[in-house]
Amino acid sequence: MKEFELIKEYFSFSQSHSDTVIEGVGDDCAVLSVPDKRQLVTSVDTLVDGVHFFSDIDPADIAYKSLAVNVSDLAAMGAKPLGFTLAIALPKVDTQWLEAFSYGLKQASETFNIPLIGGDTTQGPLTISVTVFGTVKTGKALLRKSAQLDDDIWVTGYLGDAAAALGLHSKLNQLNDAETYLWQRLLRPEPPLAFARKLSKIAHAAIDVSDGLMADLGHILEKSNCSAKIKVASLPLSEQLTEFVGLEGAREFALNGGDDYELCFTAKSSMRNKILNLAEDFKVNVHRIGSITAGEETDIQLLLDGKPFQPKRQGWQHFSE
Amino acid sequence: MKEFELIKEYFSFSQSHSDTVIEGVGDDCAVLSVPDKRQLVTSVDTLVDGVHFFSDIDPADIAYKSLAVNVSDLAAMGAKPLGFTLAIALPKVDTQWLEAFSYGLKQASETFNIPLIGGDTTQGPLTISVTVFGTVKTGKALLRKSAQLDDDIWVTGYLGDAAAALGLHSKLNQLNDAETYLWQRLLRPEPPLAFARKLSKIAHAAIDVSDGLMADLGHILEKSNCSAKIKVASLPLSEQLTEFVGLEGAREFALNGGDDYELCFTAKSSMRNKILNLAEDFKVNVHRIGSITAGEETDIQLLLDGKPFQPKRQGWQHFSE
Numbered sequence: 019m020k021e022f023e024l025i026k027e028y029f030s031f032s033q034s035h036s037d038t039v040i041e042g043v044g045d046d047c048a049v050l051s052v053p054d055k056r057q058l059v060t061s062v063d064t065l066v067d068g069v070h071f072f073s074d075i076d077p078a079d080i081a082y083k084s085l086a087v088n089v090s091d092l093a094a095m096g097a098k099p100l101g102f103t104l105a106i107a108l109p110k111v112d113t114q115w116l117e118a119f120s121y122g123l124k125q126a127s128e129t130f131n132i133p134l135i136g137g138d139t140t141q142g143p144l145t146i147s148v149t150v151f152g153t154v155k156t157g158k159a160l161l162r163k164s165a166q167l168d169d170d171i172w173v174t175g176y177l178g179d180a181a182a183a184l185g186l187h188s189k190l191n192q193l194n195d196a197e198t199y200l201w202q203r204l205l206r207p208e209p210p211l212a213f214a215r216k217l218s219k220i221a222h223a224a225i226d227v228s229d230g231l232m233a234d235l236g237h238i239l240e241k242s243n244c245s246a247k248i249k250v251a252s253l254p255l256s257e258q259l260t261e262f263v264g265l266e267g268a269r270e271f272a273l274n275g276g277d278d279y280e281l282c283f284t285a286k287s288s289m290r291n292k293i294l295n296l297a298e299d300f301k302v303n304v305h306r307i308g309s310i311t312a313g314e315e316t317d318i319q320l321l322l323d324g325k326p327f328q329p330k331r332q333g334w335q336h337f338s339e
Numbered sequence: 340m341k342e343f344e345l346i347k348e349y350f351s352f353s354q355s356h357s358d359t360v361i362e363g364v365g366d367d368c369a370v371l372s373v374p375d376k377r378q379l380v381t382s383v384d385t386l387v388d389g390v391h392f393f394s395d396i397d398p399a400d401i402a403y404k405s406l407a408v409n410v411s412d413l414a415a416m417g418a419k420p421l422g423f424t425l426a427i428a429l430p431k432v433d434t435q436w437l438e439a440f441s442y443g444l445k446q447a448s449e450t451f452n453i454p455l456i457g458g459d460t461t462q463g464p465l466t467i468s469v470t471v472f473g474t475v476k477t478g479k480a481l482l483r484k485s486a487q488l489d490d491d492i493w494v495t496g497y498l499g500d501a502a503a504a505l506g507l508h509s510k511l512n513q514l515n516d517a518e519t520y521l522w523q524r525l526l527r528p529e530p531p532l533a534f535a536r537k538l539s540k541i542a543h544a545a546i547d548v549s550d551g552l553m554a555d556l557g558h559i560l561e562k563s564n565c566s567a568k569i570k571v572a573s574l575p576l577s578e579q580l581t582e583f584v585g586l587e588g589a590r591e592f593a594l595n596g597g598d599d600y601e602l603c604f605t606a607k608s609s610m611r612n613k614i615l616n617l618a619e620d621f622k623v624n625v626h627r628i629g630s631i632t633a634g635e636e637t638d639i640q641l642l643l644d645g646k647p648f649q650p651k652r653q654g655w656q657h658f659s660e
Contacts, residue, residue, distance in 0.1 A: 051477070
């Protein structure tokens, strides 16, 4: 099968959104219209076989996650999705693998309402690089640098599930209900995209939780030149996570586990009701876990029952020793 | 070295263009302003170690080419560059390699006046995926589908040099002048970006010659539902290529060699003088090699001395048998 046939067969499913996608797959570049008074936001994330996913995972899940983790970056900007490109290196043409991959990609494309607008298919070790495009009202992107003193710190969903699920890979045939839930949380992240779009009017700063809450909140603090206080007892933990690793373990995963693809955002305390109502409208769980404090040390003070709490490990870092 | 330090050290050189890049490296997404009445164009190309470049090549050249081949897609749309993202998988942190790579990337970024706006650095087999962004006046992109009957067919630069140079890799220490020129043509493509921007007012269809003239012109014909007639004697061949492989070999490389990153475009015959003047202004070589003919068979008729000419091989295709 030649490259062009391969693209036609497996990656030409999403040519809708004709109001914004002027030219999709099939020219030197895709052509997109960006409405007046809106800015373009874009992000790229790469998933590598054996590093970001297990080689034996259903290709549909790999594809879904490849797009979902990028959509999570759009959510973190409060952006409206415009489209995505896929650059994929494949060791060989395995039509069964490609069919499943294409199916999962289409599922994610439909779930997040974001069309495939172009890409590149080449031969090489399995590497999947997705670039997402979105728009925000000019000047209204949710930036990391916009947290303000005394802001509440919020997170969506539950934290730590995905990181805890990593250990389940060796026993996938014998998962109980809680473990099945956790495994799905690892495979199929659901960034709160629609909720986040509305949030841009209400919140100050936002980031997606991909490397662990401590690391990602740390980026907000660094860019905003402030510190934070987190109530460990307020961390949102799923029942399943607590059942699987106990309360103490769950807190560790919630603080430092990666792969959550939930949002961490800050907002004035006067916005609490608006945020809770918005979350209800979009059926998103939100939890207030702490507040922004003074001090440029970008320090995160963890408190449990009023006393300092010391977590055991640090967030995930590529290339760290 | 951690991922964030690595990005800061090697991939934070290009934060200029403050009129369009609102937020560059360092948030969940980059934020770009797209001027009113302009559309966004975007393309992604991936280069894989051992597939798209030899593993022992100077990383500066790998980086330069990674960006240049993508800039070539912007040229093929007649676009003004806006920025690019880099997604790179690295087997390990090799600071010497990264320094050279960063140097070459910066060179290309400056040559083509396109800033690095974001990216992703991860661990994995060496894979370099660059996404470029540009803008065109609304409705003015040079598309593959816009060729018209009786259009002239033009190409920029010389064809076949890069493909012929592939065989030189085994004797890099002993290249003569002609071979050195050819090798540089393979390493450092120079897509005629500035020329192409002005071309959008004059030409109909355009494509960049990356898979070989026959294959790439074929895409124009397919999208435009027409055929073409090419005068083989008019193919632009460098002296060095003819010296290296003879006239017959040079024509083969010009027709079917890949990696040229020159432009093939079509325009009304009444535009000939405008095109020649524009080429002179931008110090770009242009050659008129044939014309668009009727017929939906997307057939390319090659003529030499008025007789049909039969090339020996087909253009490059990933995954072909």
